[in-house]
Amino acid sequence: MLDQTATETADSDRIHDEVRARYAEAATAAATRRSDSAAQSSCCGPDGTAVFGEILYGIDDRAGLPEAAVLASLGCGNPTAVAELRPGERVLDLGSGGGIDVILSARRVGPTGRAIGLDMTDEMLALAVRNAAEAGVDNVEFVRGTIESIPLPAASIDVVISNCVINLAADKAAVLAEIARVLRPGGRIGISDVVADDALSGEERADRGSFSGCIAGALSFAEYRAGLAAVGLVDVSIEPTHAVADGLHGAIIKATRPLEAVTDRPAMPTLPRAVAVLDAGADGCGCGAGGCC
Secondary structure (H helix, E strand, O other): HHHHHHHHHHHHHHHHHHHHHHHHHHHHHHHHHOOOOOOOOOOOOOEHHHHHHHHHHOHHHHHHOOOHEEEEEEEOOOOHOOOOOOOOOEEEEEEOOOOOOHHHHHHOOOOOOOEEEEEOOHHHHHHHHHHHHHOOOOOOOOOOOOOEEEOOOOOOOEEEEEEOOOHHHHOOHHHHHHHHHEEEEEEEEEEEEEEEEEOHHHHHHHHHHHHHOEEEEEEEEEHHHHHHHHHEEEEEEEEEHHHHHHOEEEEEEEEEEOOOOOOOOOOOOOOOOOEEEOOOOOOOOOHHHHOOO
């Protein structure tokens, strides 16, 4: 048991280091107005069209945003468009990157609300602080940490959002438990993530990830539903929005923490831990190969 725990810890550390390095490079590129980072080059779906990043935000959302915030957007959706944010709410963005969703959330919740960004990459945090200042929003804060261990009090958040980050997590069960912990009773989630068809094995998910040059670590639809139910969230819905590879979909995940705790919730299923950072190949569809960005 000790050997297994040590192995899982080492794997988690390795995954964090790989993801941190990948997104540190993306932050540095965005800060200098470049669009040629490895993460930015992994933007295409099976038909060569853009399926990640700024293209998934409407013109109105992008209007008035700092260029670096838009360039640093590497997600698979626009969670602020579906989270139905209301004035005065406290919003937490898991894996906030360059701050695009924090800035959009801050504008939606207004001066009586607050938008908090959580990220583990120093370069992204510095970029996000600069972008928020340039955007003129001051009802924001950015916190360093991992999404497996959120450094915020229990029951302190009205809405948790995230944009294509949970699929990067080494320990997804811990992430889901932390989301439920920080949500206030009646709080909700509006998450964009990559979700796999239930029929795909872990190896098949990794193969698809390699094809698209993205991160191979997606939960299946069934695993997502079971994991959210296991941490006591209800009214779970998972709506696929677009294909990112064969059998892998960008999707919007919604759920609510009930006012009364669920006492008969199911056990947490075994969720896949293995995650690999996969760069787009020389003949892939990334920007460096004349691709979609």
